[in-house]
Amino acid sequence: MADAPTIHDAPSQEDLSRCVHCGFCLQECPTYLQLGIETDSPRGRIHLLGALTDGTVEATPALTGHLDLCLQCRACETACPSGVPFGRIMESGRAMILQQGAAPRSWRLRAWLLRQTLPYPKRLSFLFGVLRAYQRSGLQRLLRASRLLRVLPGGLSEAEDMLPHLPSSSYEMKPGGSPPSADTKKVALLTGCVMPHLYPRTHEATVRVLARHGIEVVDVPEQRCCGALSIHAGDRVTGRALARRNIDAFLQAGVDAIVVNSAGCGATLTEYGELMEQDDAYAEKARRFSALVTDVNEFVADIGVQAPQAALNVRVTYQDSCHLVHGQKVRNAPRQLLESISGLELVEMESPDRCCGSAGIYSLAQREMSMSVLDDKMRDIAATEAPVIATANPGCMLQLEAGLRRHGLEGRVVHVIELLDEAYRAEDNSD
Ligand code: SF4
Ligand code: SF4
DSSP: OOOOOOOOOOOOHHHHTTOOOOOTTGGGOHHHHHHOOGGGSHHHHHHHHHHHHTTSSOOOHHHHHHHHTOOOOOHHHHHOTTOOOHHHHHHHHHHHHHHTTOSOHHHHHHHHHHHHHTTOHHHHHHHHHHHHHHHHTSHHHHHHHHTGGGGOSTTHHHHHHHOOOOOSSOOOOOOBSSOOOTTOOEEEEOOOSSHHHHOHHHHHHHHHHHHHTTOEEEOOTTOOOOOHHHHHTTOHHHHHHHHHHHHHHHHHHTOSEEEESOHHHHHHHHTHHHHTTTOTTTHHHHHHHHHHEEEHHHHHHHHOOOOOSSOOOEEEEEOOOHHHHTSSOOOHHHHHHHHTSTTEEEOOOSSTTSOOSOTTTHHHHTHHHHHHHHHHHHHHHHHHTOSEEEESOHHHHHHHHHHHHHTTOOOEEEEHHHHHHHHHHHHHHHO
C-alpha cells in the first residue's frame, strides 16, 4: 500500500456548531427510543464529542460507552433540519479517541481484528473455508444441540449465532454483459470483503441484471474491502490505506461507473472524497472516484429498468438499509425496481427506514441493544404478513435472517436485485 501522510482526525468545529439543540432528531434515534437517555441520543452524543474535542472532558469508559452504543445509522442526519453531518462527526470522533490512545481495550481489539482480516482476501477465504467445513461436518448441529456454544468467550457465541447457512462456494467474478460496442456502458462491481463468501448469489444476480440492460461488467481483481467497518470502528488509518488501493484499482479500469450492491460499502465509497481530502496525493483522485460510485438500485432505475414480462406472485416488504436511505439518500429507486415486477405486492412496514440493529459488527459488539432494535423490527415485519423481506445490504440481510430464526418466523430475506433477477429468469423459462 502507498506511503501515507500522518492525518490527525477530529470532529470539526464547523460540523459541531451546526447543531442548534432543537431535538428534532431524538424520535428518530433507535437508541434514544430504547433508553430515553439524552447521552444516548444524537444531540447528547454531539455534545459529548464537542466536549471531548475541546478537551473539557476525558474519554472515560462511561463516555465512550455512550458513543459505542450509537449504531451509526444516520437516521438523525435525515431528521436534522440544520444539516448536521452526524456520520462524519461520529467517525472522526472515534478516530480521534483511537489516535490519542484514549480508546478502551475493546475498541483497540476490534480495530486490530478488522485490520488483520478484512484487507486480506486469502485470510478471508481460509476463514470461510473453515466455517463451511464446520457447518458441513455436522459439528455446528452437534454444538448447537449441546448448548456448549453458550460458554464461548468474547462474543464468539453471538458470532456463531449470526452465522447464516453458507453457500457451497464463494463468488468468482465472471465478466458479463453485451459484447462491447462503441456505446456500451462499462462498469465495475465492488465485490467487497465478506459478501463473496456470504452472498455470492447477490453478486451473480447483479451481473445478470446489468447484462440484461446491456451493461458490460469488467473485473477489477486488485480491488479490496472498502474499509467501512474499520472506519466505523475509528480506524481511519486502515480505511485510508484501503481507499488508496481501491482508488488506484478502479480508476485504472477506466469504467463509466462503479456499481455497488452493498449499501454500507456504497456510502463509504461515495465519501472517499471527504476521507482523503487531507492526502495531497489522493484528494483529487478520491473525488473523481467517488463521483463514479453508484448503488445498483439507483443505477438500474436511472438507465430505465426493463419491466420483466413474467409475474412473481409474492408479497414483499422492503427494509431500507440505513446507509442507502440515510447515507446515500436513495429511497425511491429500490421501490421502483420492486414495483416494476408484475404480480409483486409491495407492503410497507411501519418505519421501514429505522435501523434493524445490524450496523456492521454492532450486532456482535452491542448484542443486547442490537437484539432489542431487531425485535421491534421483526414485529413490524410480522405485521405485514409478507413472506419475503427485501433489502439492499448484506449486513441487513444477515441480521434479518437472524431475526426470522430468533422469532421462529417463516420467510426469506433477499436483496432487491435478486427479485428482479428472479423475474427475468422466470421470463426466460417461460419462452
Ligand atoms: S446514528 Fe443512529 S443511533 Fe447514532 S445517534 Fe444517530 S440516530 Fe442515534
Ligand atoms: S442534530 Fe440536528 S435535529 Fe438533532 S438537535 Fe442538533 S440540530 Fe437538532
